[in-house]
Amino acid sequence: MKTYKVVLVGYGPRGKIWSKILKKNKNVKLVAICDINLKTKNKDSKKIPFYLKIENAIFENNPDFIVLSTPPASRMKDLKVCAKYKLPVLVEKPLAVNINEAKKLVRFMNRNKLLMMVGLNFRYLPSTIEKIKLIKLNKVGKPNFARFVYERWRDGKLMRLNKYPLLMDQPMLWEQSIHHFDLIRYVYNSEIKSVYATTSNPPWSMYKDDTNVNAILELKNKIIINYVGNWQSNSKSLNFEWRTDCENGIIIQKKQFEDLYYRHFKSKVEKKIKLKKIKMWFDDANLLLNDFLDSLRKKKDIYKINSDHLKSLAVVDACIKSSKTGKKVRILS
Numbered sequence: 001m002k003t004y005k006v007v008l009v010g011y012g013p014r015g016k017i018w019s020k021i022l023k024k025n026k027n028v029k030l031v032a033i034c035d036i037n038l039k040t041k042n043k044d045s046k047k048i049p050f051y052l053k054i055e056n057a058i059f060e061n062n063p064d065f066i067v068l069s070t071p072p073a074s075r076m077k078d079l080k081v082c083a084k085y086k087l088p089v090l091v092e093k094p095l096a097v098n099i100n101e102a103k104k105l106v107r108f109m110n111r112n113k114l115l116m117m118v119g120l121n122f123r124y125l126p127s128t129i130e131k132i133k134l135i136k137l138n139k140v141g142k143p144n145f146a147r148f149v150y151e152r153w154r155d156g157k158l159m160r161l162n163k164y165p166l167l168m169d170q171p172m173l174w175e176q177s178i179h180h181f182d183l184i185r186y187v188y189n190s191e192i193k194s195v196y197a198t199t200s201n202p203p204w205s206m207y208k209d210d211t212n213v214n215a216i217l218e219l220k221n222k223i224i225i226n227y228v229g230n231w232q233s234n235s236k237s238l239n240f241e242w243r244t245d246c247e248n249g250i251i252i253q254k255k256q257f258e259d260l261y262y263r264h265f266k267s268k269v270e271k272k273i274k275l276k277k278i279k280m281w282f283d284d285a286n287l288l289l290n291d292f293l294d295s296l297r298k299k300k301d302i303y304k305i306n307s308d309h310l311k312s313l314a315v316v317d318a319c320i321k322s323s324k325t326g327k328k329v330r331i332l333s
């Protein structure tokens with residue numbers, strides 16, 4: 001099987017994880033790393049050519065694709081260079097922090113007939129895979145409504161975390177809820193039809209803009225979801241619960257990446273689902289990478305893959321509009 005040469009662009013905390021994944025995956029060869037900040041170089045990047053400019057990294061190493069792990073504020077410049085060299089891109093979430101900009105990026109890559117997959121690694125978690133199986137196997141019947149709770153005190157000043165969310169607009173929605181909205185669409189296999197949301201920022205928040213999201217999401221297949229997501233809850237331990245009420249019982253996930261159960265209406269006990277053990281942030285992203293390579297080989301569904309993420313970004317956009325206007329917002333498909 002072909003070994004794909006890859007250039008990693010953006011060597012911040014996430015890029016450093018990507019470099020480990022790319023070095024380990026036998027189907028790819030990490031040929032160069034690029035970051036505009038030379039200080040990001042570390043011992044792990046010692047043996048790999050390091051560049052400050054994406055075009056130099058591409059020109060001198062002739063890769064087959066790019067992993068773009070830069071912040072989401074302005075990706076067009078880099079995509080233009082990728083397109084010049086006809087390179088497909090695996091790009092980190094969120095694609096952009098503005099829905100119109102995201103549409104422009106997708107149109108641009110489509111015009112160039114280049115694959116651009118967005119890195120939604122949570123799709124590859126065992127808890128996600130097994131939840132989808134429970135629904136497909138009809139274990140407790142058809143889902144009808146759900147509650148998704150993610151309450152976290154995220155220390156935005158931690159060394160190992162990116163700093164731009166401290167100052168950006170709607171950091172929770174663009175950076176975190178985007179994962180959750182994508183999971184909701186993916187697990188329930190339905191698009192989100194309408195949103196009623198409020199966003200807010202508690203007085204003790206270290207973030208400039210809103211870290212609290214409360215939303216009611218209506219799916220096209222009629223499932224209704226109560227979503228609570230925040231980054232400045234006032235407890236240092238993360239509280240996660242994703243419960244789905246179905247025709248004959250419930251499916252409940254009690255921890256962010258594990259503890260998945262189902263329970264029949266008449267049963268007194270929850271049945272725990274055995275989940276495959278994984279190395280979080282690595283194994284999930286490695287599966288995503290394999291999926292990307294598979295799409296590269298098959299060369300099909302490019303336009304579908306490229307535009308998929310827009311549907312999750314549209315939910316973020318609708319939450320912002322709903323919070324501003326106080327009205328329920330319909331998402332046009």
Ligand SMILES: NC(=O)c1ccc[n+]([C@@H]2O[C@H](COP(=O)([O-])OP(=O)(O)OC[C@H]3O[C@@H](n4cnc5c(N)ncnc54)[C@H](O)[C@@H]3O)[C@@H](O)[C@H]2O)c1
Binds near residue numbers: 035093094
């Ligand atoms: N999928 C996940 O689970 C996950 C987890 C963390 C971060 N992310 C995403 O990954 C992306 C990067 O996150 P991070 O935490 O590493 O951010 P960061 O801001 O800490 O690091 C980004 C790095 O990219 C470099 N950079 C910026 N513009 C560049 C350019 N044009 N060319 C080359 N280098 C450039 C910066 O110098 C910096 O070193 C973000 O979109 C973030 O949302 C995803």
